[in-house]
Amino acid sequence: MKRNIANILFWSVLSAAFIGPGTITTAASAGTEFGFTLIWALVFSTIACIVLQEASARLTTVSGKNLGESLRFYLYQHPAGRMILYLILVAILSGCAAYEAGNILGAVSGITLITELPAFWITLSIGVLAGLLLWYGTIRLIAKTLGFVVAFMGLCFLTTALIMQPDPSALFQGSLIPSFPTGSELLILGLIGTTVVPYNLFLGSGIAHDQSLREMRLSLTVAIALGGVISIAVLIVGSAITGSFSFEALAHRLEDNLGGWASALLGLGLFAAGLTSAMSAPLAAAITGRSILAKSQEQPEWQITGTRFRAIWLAVLIIGVFFGFLQVQPVPAIILAQALNGVILPLIAVFLFLIVNSRILLPDHTINSGTHNLVMGAVVFITIMLGLMNLARALSGFLPVDLVDEQFILYGSVITVLLISWPVGVYLRKMRLNSQ
Numbered sequence: 001m002k003r004n005i006a007n008i009l010f011w012s013v014l015s016a017a018f019i020g021p022g023t024i025t026t027a028a029s030a031g032t033e034f035g036f037t038l039i040w041a042l043v044f045s046t047i048a049c050i051v052l053q054e055a056s057a058r059l060t061t062v063s064g065k066n067l068g069e070s071l072r073f074y075l076y077q078h079p080a081g082r083m084i085l086y087l088i089l090v091a092i093l094s095g096c097a098a099y100e101a102g103n104i105l106g107a108v109s110g111i112t113l114i115t116e117l118p119a120f121w122i123t124l125s126i127g128v129l130a131g132l133l134l135w136y137g138t139i140r141l142i143a144k145t146l147g148f149v150v151a152f153m154g155l156c157f158l159t160t161a162l163i164m165q166p167d168p169s170a171l172f173q174g175s176l177i178p179s180f181p182t183g184s185e186l187l188i189l190g191l192i193g194t195t196v197v198p199y200n201l202f203l204g205s206g207i208a209h210d211q212s213l214r215e216m217r218l219s220l221t222v223a224i225a226l227g228g229v230i231s232i233a234v235l236i237v238g239s240a241i242t243g244s245f246s247f248e249a250l251a252h253r254l255e256d257n258l259g260g261w262a263s264a265l266l267g268l269g270l271f272a273a274g275l276t277s278a279m280s281a282p283l284a285a286a287i288t289g290r291s292i293l294a295k296s297q298e299q300p301e302w303q304i305t306g307t308r309f310r311a312i313w314l315a316v317l318i319i320g321v322f323f324g325f326l327q328v329q330p331v332p333a334i335i336l337a338q339a340l341n342g343v344i345l346p347l348i349a350v351f352l353f354l355i356v357n358s359r360i361l362l363p364d365h366t367i368n369s370g371t372h373n374l375v376m377g378a379v380v381f382i383t384i385m386l387g388l389m390n391l392a393r394a395l396s397g398f399l400p401v402d403l404v405d406e407q408f409i410l411y412g413s414v415i416t417v418l419l420i421s422w423p424v425g426v427y428l429r430k431m432r433l434n435s436q
Helices: 004-019 021-034 037-061 067-075 079-112 121-134 139-164 168-176 185-193 198-206 213-238 247-260 261-294 307-326 331-355 371-400 408-436
Strands: none
Touching: 004 037, 004 139, 004 198, 004 213, 004 261, 021 079, 021 139, 021 185, 021 213, 021 261, 037 168, 037 185, 037 198, 037 213, 037 307, 037 371, 067 079, 067 198, 067 331, 079 185, 079 198, 079 261, 079 307, 079 331, 121 139, 121 261, 121 307, 139 185, 139 213, 139 261, 198 261, 198 307, 198 331, 213 247, 247 261, 261 307, 331 371
């Protein structure tokens, strides 16, 4: 039991990575606008995250090669493949740096709900705390620490949600029956997109562990599922608002209904979400850089205390703290990250789908089964939709027209899937025939 709990805390680093201020904002906004009707999107996104993260972690557990090393193994053989690999690296690093500021600002927003301390000193304290843990900690220590903070965050939101006494039948219906209220399309994709992100796949594949395949699957599934439950609790809490969403409005509403302690729990939960993401984003950037750039994972400069490893996460953290001091979101960088990740997320998902069907790195009993391929194929389809959404949103930031609408996403996704499904299917069949 003690070992199982330790393993769950270890994999909670993935929950810490995707439950940040962005997830809380999106989930709470969904609750404010549509009540419990979009809970099913969080249920699906949690399942999708488990499917992709399990495949990525299984690759490392069985083959000894993480996702970045596998990309190097296949793509370095072709000049165009190297360009794709470097594009992936740029997208991951820029995305982590751009969203780091949002993580820090989210943590600051949580503390300012319960205290009047100057934002400058709160930002500096968060940056120093995250930096010290990353500098002096090990991967396992950092992962377990993030696990404890996620548990605290979950306690805050779950307690608040339970005290609100939501209608069980409405929760059950919203969780199991998909519905698409008018104007909910982008929020649905946003709920999925805040959970399934590219750098988390590198993070889950790149953190070393000594667990068996069975232990990894069990603890990873439980950790991510708990993260999904926390996201659902945030949506329930957000449903308390009538009108436009803001953290201040939510805090006042909770104070009126439940008392001042509820506002304090909201602030602490938001702070915990920002703090965990503020640590996991730089860590994910460094692990991704090591897995793609290092000729050997044993090189001293690429160890957790190595100069190159520290240089990457320190750069990401400093960028986030800098924009935190300015109290502004790095909008151009976020737009660029959205555009790059819009290309990279489907690419990585398709590659991961192919590699877990390959007997070159995985033995027969660990490759995908037919059922697993069906489920993972559906998840890959959704990642293509998310990619198109992010690209359209990024282009809308530079062009005077709004490209993000329901028909664009729907028709563009179908066309893209049809274009790639044939060559992917042919390649997959060829791999299986050659291995027989």
